[in-house]
Amino acid sequence: MSAKSKSEPTRRDFLYIATGTMGAVGAAAVMWPPIRLMSPDASTLALSSIEVDVSSIEPGQAITVKWRGKPVFIRNRTDKEVEEAGAVAIDELKDKEARNQNLGAGPATAVNRSAGEGKENWIVMIGNCTHLGCIPVGLSGDFGGWFCPCHGSHYDTAGRIRKGPAPENLLIPPFEFISDETLKIG
Amino acid sequence: MSGGHSEYNPSNGFTKWLDARLPLPRFVYDSFIAYPVPRNLNGWYTFGAILAIMLIVQIITGVVLAMHYVASTAGAFNSVEFIMRDVNYGWLMRRLHANGASMFFFAVYIHIFRGMYYGSYKNPREVLWILGVLIFLLMMATAFMGYVLPWGQMSFWGATVITGFFSAIPLVGTTIQEWLLGGFAVGNPTLNRFFSLHYLLPFMIVGVVALHVWALHVTGQTNPTGVEVKNMKKETVPFTPYATIKDFLGLSLFFIVFAWFVFYLPDYMGHPDNYIRANSLKTPAHIVPEWYFLPFYAILRAITFNISIPFTDIVLINSKLGGVLAMVGSIAILFVLPWLDTSKVRSASYRPLYKQFFWVFVVVSVLLGWLGSKPADGGYVIAAQILTAYYFAHFLIILPWLGWYEKPKQVPPSIADAVLKKKSTAAQPAE
Numbered sequence: 158m159s160a161k162s163k164s165e166p167t168r169r170d171f172l173y174i175a176t177g178t179m180g181a182v183g184a185a186a187v188m189w190p191p192i193r194l195m196s197p198d199a200s201t202l203a204l205s206s207i208e209v210d211v212s213s214i215e216p217g218q219a220i221t222v223k224w225r226g227k228p229v230f231i232r233n234r235t236d237k238e239v240e241e242a243g244a245v246a247i248d249e250l251k252d253k254e255a256r257n258q259n260l261g262a263g264p265a266t267a268v269n270r271s272a273g274e275g276k277e278n279w280i281v282m283i284g285n286c287t288h289l290g291c292i293p294v295g296l297s298g299d300f301g302g303w304f305c306p307c308h309g310s311h312y313d314t315a316g317r318i319r320k321g322p323a324p325e326n327l328l329i330p331p332f333e334f335i336s337d338e339t340l341k342i343g
Numbered sequence: 344m345s346g347g348h349s350e351y352n353p354s355n356g357f358t359k360w361l362d363a364r365l366p367l368p369r370f371v372y373d374s375f376i377a378y379p380v381p382r383n384l385n386g387w388y389t390f391g392a393i394l395a396i397m398l399i400v401q402i403i404t405g406v407v408l409a410m411h412y413v414a415s416t417a418g419a420f421n422s423v424e425f426i427m428r429d430v431n432y433g434w435l436m437r438r439l440h441a442n443g444a445s446m447f448f449f450a451v452y453i454h455i456f457r458g459m460y461y462g463s464y465k466n467p468r469e470v471l472w473i474l475g476v477l478i479f480l481l482m483m484a485t486a487f488m489g490y491v492l493p494w495g496q497m498s499f500w501g502a503t504v505i506t507g508f509f510s511a512i513p514l515v516g517t518t519i520q521e522w523l524l525g526g527f528a529v530g531n532p533t534l535n536r537f538f539s540l541h542y543l544l545p546f547m548i549v550g551v552v553a554l555h556v557w558a559l560h561v562t563g564q565t566n567p568t569g570v571e572v573k574n575m576k577k578e579t580v581p582f583t584p585y586a587t588i589k590d591f592l593g594l595s596l597f598f599i600v601f602a603w604f605v606f607y608l609p610d611y612m613g614h615p616d617n618y619i620r621a622n623s624l625k626t627p628a629h630i631v632p633e634w635y636f637l638p639f640y641a642i643l644r645a646i647t648f649n650i651s652i653p654f655t656d657i658v659l660i661n662s663k664l665g666g667v668l669a670m671v672g673s674i675a676i677l678f679v680l681p682w683l684d685t686s687k688v689r690s691a692s693y694r695p696l697y698k699q700f701f702w703v704f705v706v707v708s709v710l711l712g713w714l715g716s717k718p719a720d721g722g723y724v725i726a727a728q729i730l731t732a733y734y735f736a737h738f739l740i741i742l743p744w745l746g747w748y749e750k751p752k753q754v755p756p757s758i759a760d761a762v763l764k765k766k767s768t769a770a771q772p773a774e
Contacts, residue, residue: 195522195523195525195536196525197521197522197527197532198525198532201525201527201530201532221624223624225527225528226527226530226623227527227528228623228624251649285528288507288662289503289504289507289508289510289663290503290504290506290510291504291626291630292624292625292626294626305626306626306627306629306630306718307500307504307626307630307719308644308719309644309647309719309720309724321647321719322647322662322663322666322719323663324649324661324662324663
């Protein structure tokens with residue numbers, strides 16, 4: 158064998174390698190269906206969007222709705238809260254990205270985190286802490302926003318991470334106001 | 344030590360016939376009857392046998408519980424209460440299974456610390472040790488998934504937090520997390536697959552335990568002196584009756600404690616929040632894992648800071664990934680322990696400095712567990728950060744340094760010398 162391997166590759170060597178490769182590809186192909194079976198199924202994926210009536214939420218109030226099995230915070234902020242959130246310097250933030258796909262990329266200003274110009278009192282966010290997914294408690298914490306009791310993350314009134322182990326600002330789902338009263342999430 | 348030499352003599356026609364076809368009785372005889380064990384093993388060495396029995400207890404109680412359990416978000420919580428109230432001896436089987444998990448971990452921690460104290464992981468027993476760490480990891484996965492099955496608040500939020508670890512992986516984290524959950528959040532598909540895997544993993548543990556025992560029987564057991572057996576006749580005794588009886592004594596004492604919890608404090612190790620049905624819109628004020636995960640949980644929460652390139656805003660490892668890496672690292676580091684401990688002397692009995700550092704390490708581990716049960720703020724976080732640093736320093740700095748710095752005591756030339764010397768000093772106390 159050792160004498161042979163030093164010489165030119167033979168037709169037999171080629172056949173061994175080709176057979177081995179086909180075997181590996183075949184084994185991988187056979188494994189794919191059971192692996193893929195564990196991914197979210199069609200019925201889970203079908204729960205893509207919901208509509209919420211927000212007309213009864215007064216300034217300073219907030220509700221939580223369920224979207225894709227996750228809580229979504231909808232908060233109508235008071236003018237004072239919006240002003241305070243706007244006064245925070247971007248440099249002080251742990252996560253400086255707005256992470257608001259509805260308005261495009263930008264710094265995490267109070268407006269960029271909200272529903273946009275004219276509706277900056279509305280803030281809509283996925284209610285799972287960006288650390289390990291617990292639900293932060295509203296209207297609490299050192300910054301008047303949300304506080305996650307699991308591992309001690311504090312978010313401000315714009316849902317920006319200010320203190321604690323969470324790496325990012327609270328995520329913002331895709332949403333739009335269909336009318337002044339109805340919000341569509343997803 | 345088993346050495347390939349077999350002392351099995353088939354006594355009758357049938358056993359002779361079977362021995363020539365499938366020498367199973369020979370294997371059992373050589374492994375569990377004639378197998379020579381060092382004569383100076385102390386009580387700490389009975390925990391291997393205790394663990395084997397606990398694994399069997401968990402499998403038997405688990406199999407019968409699975410006959411009544413319903414793995415669905417609609418039925419799981421009620422089916423557990425149904426088992427407690429209506430199923431014959433369901434209360435007993437569930438109490439044994441839930442408290443059995445705690446006792447299993449209690450025993451495995453003593454087993455691991457015993458291995459650390461007597462240097463059991465050293466050449467030539469590295470593979471034996473690595474298989475043990477692998478069993479520990481499988482146990483953790485099994486216990487975690489088992490705790491999700493009753494579908495209480497702690498089940499749900501524990502599952503959310505633990506699967507959240509995977510979302511810390513850069514780029515593909517969220518995809519992996521959703522693949523594991525079978526959805527965007529913990530739900531029915533998650534509960535079903537956890538039940539399936541919770542049933543599978545114990546049998547994988549049985550497989551690795553078989554390898555662990557095989558590796559043990561290749562090298563033979565260590566003993567409190569850390570000196571290898573030199574004279575088989577003088578220094579070993581047959582497994583049966585000597586080790587068997589000793590293991591039964593250890594097991595009996597262990598089962599008294601086990602029974603105390605099962606019959607008098609059945610919910611002591613659990614958490615009251617798990618008697619509230621899972622609610623995906625409300626997190627309990629204070630999430631804690633089962634007590635046996637607390638030290639690792641404290642390490643996870645200790646990393647509250649991003650690791651950046653100095654003087655820039657470029658974050659290399661954010662606090663979330665950092666916490667997960669530290670927690671995974673705290674277990675993974677055990678795999679390389681045989682190479683981090685550079686001392687040639689095995690037993691802490693002959694290592695005066697290591698003996699002290701060992702006990703400091705035990706105290707640090709217990710304190711980390713205590714911190715894991717406390718809320719994550721203020722002084723608790725700072726204390727956890729200091730102890731986490733010490734935990735890693737023990738393995739990465741203290742152990743390599745000790746092997747070089749420490750001057751060990753005189754190691755006895757053989758087990759027989761050590762044992763006989765002890766006897767003669769005991770016989771003449773006047774000095």
